[in-house]
Amino acid sequence: MAHSGGELTAKSAKPSGEDRLSALPDDVLVLILLSLGTREAIRTSGISRRWRRVWALLPELRFHLAPGGAVIRGILEAPEEAAPLRWISVTTQGAGPESAAAWLPVAARRVSGELVYHNMPPAMNEHGDVDKDDDEPVGGGDLQLPCFEKATTIALNIDFLGLALPPQGIFARLTELCLRRVRFHSPSELGSVVSSPRCPCLKKLEVSNSRGLQNLSIHSESLLQLKLLDLHHLLHLAIVTPILQELGVGSCIRAHGPSEPVAIANISAPQLAESKFFPISMAQTGGEIAAKRPKPSDDGDGGAGEDRLSALPDDVLILILLRLDGVAAAARTSILSRRWRRVWTLLPELRFDLVPDDHRIREILDAPEAPELRSISITTEGAGPDSASGWLPVAARRLIGGLAYSNMVPGNDDEEEVEEGEAGARGEVQLPCFEKATVIVLDLGLLGLALPSAGVFARITKLYLSRVWFRGQCDLGNVVSSPRCPCLQRLKVSESRGMRNLSIHSESLLRIKLENLHLLRQLTIVAPKLLKLCMDFNFIDDDPSEPVANISAPQLLATSPPLRLPSHR
Amino acid sequence: MEVDKGKGEAEETRKVAEADRDTVTLKSSDGKLFEVSKEAAARLSTVLAGMIAGGSIDDNGTDLKQIGSEALENVVDYCNKHANSIPSAALISSSISFNTAPFKEPEEWERKFVDRLSHDALFDLVEAANFLGMERLLDVTCHKISEMMKGKSPDQIREVFNIKNDYTKEELEEIRQELAWAFYDD
Numbered sequence A: 001m002a003h004s005g006g007e008l009t010a011k012s013a014k015p016s017g018e019d020r021l022s023a024l025p026d027d028v029l030v031l032i033l034l035s036l037g038t039r040e041a042i043r044t045s046g047i048s049r050r051w052r053r054v055w056a057l058l059p060e061l062r063f064h065l066a067p068g069g070a071v072i073r074g075i076l077e078a079p080e081e082a083a084p085l086r087w088i089s090v091t092t093q094g095a096g097p098e099s100a101a102a103w104l105p106v107a108a109r110r111v112s113g114e115l116v117y118h119n120m121p122p123a124m125n126e127h128g129d130v131d132k133d134d135d136e137p138v139g140g141g142d143l144q145l146p147c148f149e150k151a152t153t154i155a156l157n158i159d160f161l162g163l164a165l166p167p168q169g170i171f172a173r174l175t176e177l178c179l180r181r182v183r184f185h186s187p188s189e190l191g192s193v194v195s196s197p198r199c200p201c202l203k204k205l206e207v208s209n210s211r212g213l214q215n216l217s218i219h220s221e222s223l224l225q226l227k228l229l230d231l232h233h234l235l236h237l238a239i240v241t242p243i244l245q246e247l248g249v250g251s252c253i254r255a256h257g258p259s260e261p262v263a264i265a266n267i268s269a270p271q272l273a274e275s276k277f278f279p280i281s282m283a284q285t286g287g288e289i290a291a292k293r294p295k296p297s298d299d300g301d302g303g304a305g306e307d308r309l310s311a312l313p314d315d316v317l318i319l320i321l322l323r324l325d326g327v328a329a330a331a332r333t334s335i336l337s338r339r340w341r342r343v344w345t346l347l348p349e350l351r352f353d354l355v356p357d358d359h360r361i362r363e364i365l366d367a368p369e370a371p372e373l374r375s376i377s378i379t380t381e382g383a384g385p386d387s388a389s390g391w392l393p394v395a396a397r398r399l400i401g402g403l404a405y406s407n408m409v410p411g412n413d414d415e416e417e418v419e420e421g422e423a424g425a426r427g428e429v430q431l432p433c434f435e436k437a438t439v440i441v442l443d444l445g446l447l448g449l450a451l452p453s454a455g456v457f458a459r460i461t462k463l464y465l466s467r468v469w470f471r472g473q474c475d476l477g478n479v480v481s482s483p484r485c486p487c488l489q490r491l492k493v494s495e496s497r498g499m500r501n502l503s504i505h506s507e508s509l510l511r512i513k514l515e516n517l518h519l520l521r522q523l524t525i526v527a528p529k530l531l532k533l534c535m536d537f538n539f540i541d542d543d544p545s546e547p548v549a550n551i552s553a554p555q556l557l558a559t560s561p562p563l564r565l566p567s568h569r
Numbered sequence B: 001m002e003v004d005k006g007k008g009e010a011e012e013t014r015k016v017a018e019a020d021r022d023t024v025t026l027k028s029s030d031g032k033l034f035e036v037s038k039e040a041a042a043r044l045s046t047v048l049a050g051m052i053a054g055g056s057i058d059d060n061g062t063d064l065k066q067i068g069s070e071a072l073e074n075v076v077d078y079c080n081k082h083a084n085s086i087p088s089a090a091l092i093s094s095s096i097s098f099n100t101a102p103f104k105e106p107e108e109w110e111r112k113f114v115d116r117l118s119h120d121a122l123f124d125l126v127e128a129a130n131f132l133g134m135e136r137l138l139d140v141t142c143h144k145i146s147e148m149m150k151g152k153s154p155d156q157i158r159e160v161f162n163i164k165n166d167y168t169k170e171e172l173e174e175i176r177q178e179l180a181w182a183f184y185d186d
Helices: A002-013 A026-036 A038-046 A069-077 A097-110 A190-194 A314-322 A326-335 A358-365 A385-398 A420-425 A476-480 B002-018 B038-044 B046-054 B069-084 B108-115 B119-132 B135-149 B154-161 B169-178
Strands: A060-064 A085-093 A111-120 A142-144 A153-164 A176-184 A204-210 A215-219 A225-231 A236-241 A246-253 A265-267 A349-353 A373-381 A399-408 A428-430 A439-450 A462-471 A490-496 A501-505 A511-517 A522-527 A532-540 A549-553 B023-027 B033-037
Touching: A026 A038, A038 A060, A060 A069, A069 A097, A085 A097, A097 A111, A097 A142, A097 A153, A176 A190, A190 A215, A215 A225, A225 A236, A314 A326, A314 B119, A314 B135, A326 A349, A326 B154, A326 B169, A349 A358, A358 A373, A358 A385, A373 A385, A385 A399, A385 A428, A385 A439, A462 A476, A476 A501, A501 A511, A511 A522, B023 B038, B023 B069, B033 B038, B033 B069, B038 B046, B038 B069, B046 B119, B069 B108, B069 B119, B069 B135, B108 B135, B119 B135, B135 B154
Parallel strands: A060 A085, A085 A111, A111 A153, A142 A153, A153 A176, A176 A204, A204 A225, A215 A236, A225 A246, A349 A373, A373 A399, A399 A439, A428 A439, A439 A462, A462 A490, A490 A511, A501 A522, A511 A532
Antiparallel strands: A236 A549, A246 A532, A265 A522, A265 A549, B023 B033
């Protein structure tokens, strides 16, 4: 039974009792070993003398949750004539610095290609989260990174082990460096290591989710892509990279408290060329979209037939009207009785949600007996620029508090759909100077916006602009800088277009957030009190011949945990 | 309500015994006396804070002639509950980004507190809160009244609150035209 089939297989595997396998040349055996995986490949050394050293010729080694550092070191040192390593990948879990310290120096001698070291967090704690907190030093000293003179790629993800960078040596062939979950320990200077003198070929650099990096000053003639994300404690950022094509920054800079010394952000990127819009995350846009549906019925028990409500003083009635859904609901109370005829016009806060008749907004705002307004909140859908241009001047006259205007784009929220020609043809919203307002929040649904070329926003503390297409002569930097916004503390500009240059000189700004600014090519921020700076956008250059990024933030102050990208919350 | 009252009073008596000087005595229009923590009174009522600071608190009962005993009991009850409640994030509603007027939604216990009130007790409490300058209590009670108005036609509102329609037909028509934008979906 067995022999007919058995003979066939036996024949193909072992035709003549000859050891054809061992007769193969080393390079072929290496190809075979490569497909076995490192562990099994090393075991082949036990087959015969022929095999004793074959595995040592392996150009690629992969140790997954495997042996201790000393074993890896032994393996790396074993070959008498060490073949250059194209690739070495080591994964450990919860290892201390001594583990990698054992084999890294040998790897540095041998790796001519890629080094990947991933130290996974130890087993999950009860929160299912092993992210280590700030300022919690990890014992056991630092991982000393030797200089990898021949490696082309280094990727370290080391679960917040301390990392000490080599004080000297040239990473002569390194083109890609990725450092994640690293705790940098002074006096190691990442900037000095990755800059051109010591990394002359570096093209891509990513540093993310890392701690202890206070200063980063990069001067690189070779860098094309730079990504900096979630860098805790970053005080000082300076980037001079003449051929940088892509810059992604998602980091936050924030002081610990008011007692900290004065911070200065000085960021400039004067020569970035045409950049491409890359939404890393869709920021939540303002505007209360869902109109609250009132409860169907909530009847009072009538009392004794007395009208207690109308007997209340105006200021209490206004408190009640304020809680109704929008101005229309408040205005409808005018029909109740003569007592109610004008109560709603005393409202210090006006909210219009999707009012169909835009001209009415102006009339209501313009009511002669109207007091100063604490708040104006207006939502329109698919409105043109004329709508807001009509009521904004009246609002500017009456408003002493906050303005929120949200123009929803019907059908989709995807501003990519809006073409420049289309937006241009519609003209732009003329923003008047709000001399008394304290807060302005505009989400224009990518309508054009012309900023006022004169006037002081004397009391404004917060300015948030979203989905705005900047047009007109006056640029944003001019408006938000101290001469014209002397009290401005928070500035946020997101999902916006048409702004190529932004130059801010503010004595009052504490926080700046810039997200997804299409075409921004030059950014300068001089803000001595700035505590927190958050940028979330990519510059991608279509034409690599031109761009120069020059970013420096020499005096930014102590930082604390970063603001997560909006998508994380 | 009776249970609440008893509990509130027991608590008050104990507090008085523990720290005599930490309370103030308030006297309603009908002569009943109520004890309330000095700290809570000063924190929740601008008027009482002013009186305490100005030394015009009478140890034998500060006269609050405008406030009946039922309303004053609710005021005192509210102060005690407020002092004991843990402030939650809901106090500072997140929806509006203006720092000028954060819209304060009532907390769950505050809703329950006003929900159990009769129509008249609610209005007595609004008036008392207004008189005493109790901003937070005024917010909570006004919120309740606005809830009672929401989603109702003018006729229904008149009915719930016993509002007498003193307009002429012509006047009503005039208003409807003038404020057509407000009535468009009626």
